[in-house]
Amino acid sequence: MEADVDVVVAPPFVYIDQVKKTLTDRVEISSQNSWVGKGGAFTGEISVEQLKDVGCTWVILGHSERRHVIGEDDQFIGKKAAYALTENLKVIACIGERLExxxxxxxxxxxxxxxxxxxxxxxSWDNIVVAYEPVWAIGTGKVATPEQAQEVHVAVRDWLKKNVSVEVASKTRIIYGGSVNGSNCAELAKQEDIDGFLVGGASLKGPEFATIVNSVTLKKVAA
Ligand SMILES: O=C(CO)COP(=O)(O)O
Incomplete structure (x- = not known):
């Protein structure tokens, strides 16, 4: 595993502690969600403070299931990102369109x-990774083609350039998610603006996950 590739796993809340105990510090831990503000009496919610307490350094926000199944809107997700970053939790900020x-x-x-x-x-954008996950590709086995993914990634970078800054656009990692597996990762990783992956199903199979991590590593070595 190359030192300049971040590897992060995001178990369900209840398994975070157990998973963390099985890993070295080389692999960081993310949660799959967090509460929008300071912890308090919000029964059933998990606060950023609690996540840090159990060793999380990242949080995934705006996942399509949070948006389209649970009903979180853009502003709520933006506020969650702001709070997490303010409290020094790094954010994997998901975006992505539905099929229609x-x-x-x-x-x-x-x-x-x-x-x-x-x-x-x-x-600030210092601790944000943008994850482009077309909803139609998540858990469906229907992966975006490398060209489809690259087209959106470059558009995202361009949007950042025009609306945030040239520096943020060039520094921010934009990762792809949606039916990534050991067979399609290499072609996707070759695309100029694909900087890594957000992996669901294939992350549960150790050797396949390693292949995916290595596809990003190889890209870095080749770059
Ligand atoms: O949503 C995803 C990861 O959060 C992607 O899941 P799959 O890789 O199983 O499509």
């Missing part, structure tokens, strides 16, 4: 609107 939005030619509009909500709220 892609078919209606709205992919960029949707992704840019989701990005804007992060940009309007966050204090």
């Amino acid at each position: 939005e892609r078919e209606a030619g709205k992919t960029f509009d949707v992704c840019f609107q989701q990005l804007k909500a992060y940009a309007d709220n966050v204090p």
Whole structure:
């Protein structure tokens, strides 16, 4: 494993402690969600403070299931990102369009609107990784082609350049998620603006996950 590739695992809340105990510090821990503000009496929610307490250094926010199953909106997600970053938790900020939005030619509009909500709220982009996850590719076995993914990644970078700064655009890692596996990761990783992956199903199989990590490592070595 190359030292300049971050490897992060995001177990469900209740297994975070158990998973952390099995890993070396080389692998960081993320949660899959966090509460929007300071911890308090919000029964059933998990605060950023609690997550740090159990050793999380990252949080995934804006995952499509949080948006479309639970009903979180862009502003709420933006506020969550702001609070997590203020408390020094790094953020994997998800964006992505649904199938009907892609078919209606709205992919960029949707992704840019989701990005804007992060940009309007966050204090800095230093500790944000953007994860582009087309909803139609998550858990479906239907991966975006390398060209489809690259097209959105470069558009995201361009949006950051125009709306945040040239520096943030060049420094921010943009990772792809949605049916990534050991067989398709290499071609995806070759794309110029794909800086890594957010992996669901294939992360549960150790050797396959290692192949995916190595595909990013090889890209860095080749770069
Ligand atoms: O949503 C995902 C990860 O959060 C992607 O899941 P799959 O890799 O199983 O499609």
